[in-house]
Amino acid sequence: MQEKIPIGKMAKLNNITIQTLHHYDKIGLLSPCYIDPETNYRFYSIKQCACLDFIKYLKNMGFTLQEMKGVFAEKDADSIPKLLDEQIQLIDQKMNELAQVKKTLKVAAENYRTYRQIPKMGVVERGYLPERIIYCYDGKRDIYEDQLETYEYILRELRDLALIHQFPTSYFCNVGSITRMESIKQRKLTSTEIFMFIDATCSDVKGIERLPAHEYVSIYCDHFSQEKEYAFKLIDYIVENQLEIAGDYICEVIVELPCWTQYERQMIMKLQIPVKKKSNSA
Amino acid sequence: MQEKIPIGKMAKLNNITIQTLHHYDKIGLLSPCYIDPETNYRFYSIKQCACLDFIKYLKNMGFTLQEMKGVFAEKDADSIPKLLDEQIQLIDQKMNELAQVKKTLKVAAENYRTYRQIPKMGVVERGYLPERIIYCYDGKRDIYEDQLETYEYILRELRDLALIHQFPTSYFCNVGSITRMESIKQRKLTSTEIFMFIDATCSDVKGIERLPAHEYVSIYCDHFSQEKEYAFKLIDYIVENQLEIAGDYICEVIVELPCWTQYERQMIMKLQIPVKKKSNSA
DNA sequence: CTTGACCTTATTGTAACAATAAGGTTTACG
DNA sequence: CGTAAACCTTATTGTTACAATAAGGTCAAG
Numbered sequence: 319m320q321e322k323i324p325i326g327k328m329a330k331l332n333n334i335t336i337q338t339l340h341h342y343d344k345i346g347l348l349s350p351c352y353i354d355p356e357t358n359y360r361f362y363s364i365k366q367c368a369c370l371d372f373i374k375y376l377k378n379m380g381f382t383l384q385e386m387k388g389v390f391a392e393k394d395a396d397s398i399p400k401l402l403d404e405q406i407q408l409i410d411q412k413m414n415e416l417a418q419v420k421k422t423l424k425v426a427a428e429n430y431r432t433y434r435q436i437p438k439m440g441v442v443e444r445g446y447l448p449e450r451i452i453y454c455y456d457g458k459r460d461i462y463e464d465q466l467e468t469y470e471y472i473l474r475e476l477r478d479l480a481l482i483h484q485f486p487t488s489y490f491c492n493v494g495s496i497t498r499m500e501s502i503k504q505r506k507l508t509s510t511e512i513f514m515f516i517d518a519t520c521s522d523v524k525g526i527e528r529l530p531a532h533e534y535v536s537i538y539c540d541h542f543s544q545e546k547e548y549a550f551k552l553i554d555y556i557v558e559n560q561l562e563i564a565g566d567y568i569c570e571v572i573v574e575l576p577c578w579t580q581y582e583r584q585m586i587m588k589l590q591i592p593v594k595k596k597s598n599s600a
Numbered sequence: 601m602q603e604k605i606p607i608g609k610m611a612k613l614n615n616i617t618i619q620t621l622h623h624y625d626k627i628g629l630l631s632p633c634y635i636d637p638e639t640n641y642r643f644y645s646i647k648q649c650a651c652l653d654f655i656k657y658l659k660n661m662g663f664t665l666q667e668m669k670g671v672f673a674e675k676d677a678d679s680i681p682k683l684l685d686e687q688i689q690l691i692d693q694k695m696n697e698l699a700q701v702k703k704t705l706k707v708a709a710e711n712y713r714t715y716r717q718i719p720k721m722g723v724v725e726r727g728y729l730p731e732r733i734i735y736c737y738d739g740k741r742d743i744y745e746d747q748l749e750t751y752e753y754i755l756r757e758l759r760d761l762a763l764i765h766q767f768p769t770s771y772f773c774n775v776g777s778i779t780r781m782e783s784i785k786q787r788k789l790t791s792t793e794i795f796m797f798i799d800a801t802c803s804d805v806k807g808i809e810r811l812p813a814h815e816y817v818s819i820y821c822d823h824f825s826q827e828k829e830y831a832f833k834l835i836d837y838i839v840e841n842q843l844e845i846a847g848d849y850i851c852e853v854i855v856e857l858p859c860w861t862q863y864e865r866q867m868i869m870k871l872q873i874p875v876k877k878k879s880n881s882a
Numbered sequence: 883c884t885t886g887a888c889c890t891t892a893t894t895g896t897a898a899c900a901a902t903a904a905g906g907t908t909t910a911c912g
Numbered sequence: 913c914g915t916a917a918a919c920c921t922t923a924t925t926g927t928t929a930c931a932a933t934a935a936g937g938t939c940a941a942g
Binding site: 321331332333364365367368371372375378379380398399402403405406409410412413416417419420422423424426427430431466467470471473474478481487490491574 | 603613614615646647649650653654657660661662680681684685687688691692694695698699701702704705706708709712713748749752753755756760763769772773856865
C-alpha cells in the first residue's frame with residue numbers, strides 16, 4: 319500500500335505550505351523518503367507525518383529548527399525530560415517578562431487616564447497623598463541649570479544604576495526630581511537629585527527613601543520651562559493660606575508624550591509640596 | 601552648552617550599539633540632529649535620548665520599528681491610550697498561548713515520568729481508573745489494517761476536526777483508539793475509531809463521550825505490532841480470573857518517542873479493558 | 883609623524899519561512 | 913493528439929532588527 323505522497327498533498331495533509339517542506343528538506347530537518355531521479359519530484363510517506371507532528375510540537379515549545387535537528391540526532395530518550403524542563407523554565411521566564419511589560423503598559427495607560435482627568439494646568443490643588451517609596455540618586459549637578467541637558471545626563475546615570483540593581487524597567491517610566499525642604503523654604507529651586515518610584519519589594523538598596531503619607535499642595539504643569547513659575551505659585555499659595563512647608567518638594571513626571579519639538583521631551587509634571595497648618599510660634 | 605555627541609558616545613549613553621543607531625538612521629526612525637557635511641560623521645543631541653527612551657519603551661511593548669514610525673508621525677496624543685490597550689490585549693493573547701504551551705510541556709513531562717515508572721512491558725495489571733472524557737472520531741476504516749498507514753490518515757482527520765472545534769493543541773498529544781465492547785468480547789480487535797482525551801470544558805461538541813470511572817485490567821506495550829498479542833493477553837487474563845468485560849477496549853498512547861525507525865512512530869501504549877466480577881449467570 | 887581610537891559605507895548573515903519568477907511535468911478533457 | 917490547468921522544480925528576493933565584518937577615512941595624543 320506504501321503510497322507515495324507528492325509534496326502538495328503532504329502539505330495539505332499537515333496544514334503547512336510547500337515552501338515549509340522545501341525548507342525542511344533544504345536544512346536537512348526532514349527530507350522526502352523518495353525523490354524521482356528524473357524529475358526531482360519529492361515524495362513523502364504518510365508515516366513521515368509523525369515526524370512533522372513532532373516538529374510542530376517542538377516548534378510550539380519554542381525550539382528552533384536547528385535545535386530540533388539536535389533532538390532528532392539524539393538517540394537517547396532520557397534526554398527528552400531535560401529538554402522539556404529547560405523549555406518550561408524558558409517559558410516561565412518569558413511569561414514573567416510579559417507580565418512585567420503588561421504592568422508597564424497598565425501604568426502607562428493609567429497615567430494617560432490621569433493626564434486626561436487633570437483639571438487645569440497651573441491651578442493649585444490640595445489633597446492627601448499616600449506613602450510612596452522612591453529610589454534617589456544625586457547627580458551632583460543642578461538639573462535646572464541648562465534646559466534639560468543636565469537632566470538628561472543625570473537621568474541616564476539613574477537608569478544605569480537602576481539596571482545594576484536590576485529594577486524592573488517599568489520603574490523607569492515614573493520618575494521625578496526632588497528639592498529638599500531647606501532649599502524650597504528659601505524659595506531656591508535647585509536640585510541635584512532625581513528619583514524613580516519603586517515598589518516596597520526592593521528594600522536593601524542604598525538610596526531608597528520613603529515619602530510619608532501627608533497632605534500636599536500640588537499643581538500640574540506641562541512644560542519644563544514653566545516649572546519654576548508654577549512652583550512659586552505653590553509657595554505663594556502656602557504663604558497666603560497660613561500653611562507651612564512640611565517636607566521636600568517633588569516634581570513628579572506624570573506622563574511623557576511621544577511628540578517632540580526639536581527632539582525635546584514633552585512631559586506633564588505634577589509639582590507637590592507637603593504642608594501642615596502653620597504652627598502658632600510665628 | 602549644546603553638546604554635539606558623536607555616535608559612539610551616544611551609543612554608550614543609551615546602552616545600545618553603534619549599529620543600532622545606524623539602523624535607526626537608515627530606516628528614518630531617528631536621525632542625528634547634525635551631520636558633518638565633510639566627514640559624514642553623525643552627531644546627536646543629548647535631548648534625543650528622550651526619543652531613544654521612547655523607542656526602547658515601545659520596543660518593550662512589542663511594537664515593531666515600522667509601527668513606531670507611525671506612532672511618531674501621529675501628532676495626536678489621544679491615540680496613545682488606544683495603542684496601549686491594543687498592546688495589552690496582544691500581550692494577554694501571547695501569555696495565554698504560552699500558558700497553553702506550558703500546559704502541554706507539563707503533560708509531556710508527566711507522560712515521560714509515567715513512562716519511566718512503567719513496571720514492565722507485557723505484564724497485566726489491575727487497578728481503578730478515574731472518569732475520563734474523550735472526543736471520538738470514526739474514520740470508517742480499520743486502523744489495524746495496514747501497518748499504521750490508515751492510522752496516520754485517520755489521525756490527521758481527527759486533528760483537522762479538533763482544529764475546527766478549536767481544541768487546544770495540547771489535546772493532540774494524548775490520543776488513543778477504541779474498540780467497542782461487542783467486538784472485543786468476540787476477540788475481534790478491529791477499530792475504526794480514534795479519540796483524544798479532553799477536559800470537561802468543551803461539552804457542546806458532538807462526539808464527546810465519557811469513560812466512566814471503573815476497575816480496569818491494563819498492560820503496557822511499546823510497539824504497534826505487539827498490540828494484538830498483548831490485547832489477547834488481557835482477554836486471557838480476564839477469562840482466567842473469572843472476570844467479565846465491562847466496557848470498551850482502549851488503546852491509550854502514553855508517550856511518543858522522538859526516534860524513528862524508518863520514519864515510523866515509536867510509541868508506548870497502555871491497553872486497557874474495564875472489568876467486573878463475572879456475574880453468576882454464566 | 884605615527885598609533886590607536888573612532889568614524890564612514892557596504893556587504894553579508896541571522897530564523898523561518900513567503901512570495902515570486904521562469905521553467906518543466908502530469909493529468910484530464912475535448 | 914493537443915492543450916490547458918494543476919502541479920512540480922530551482923533560484924532569488926524579501927521579511928525583522930539588528931550583528932559582524934571589511935575596507936577605508938578622521939581625529940587626538942604623544
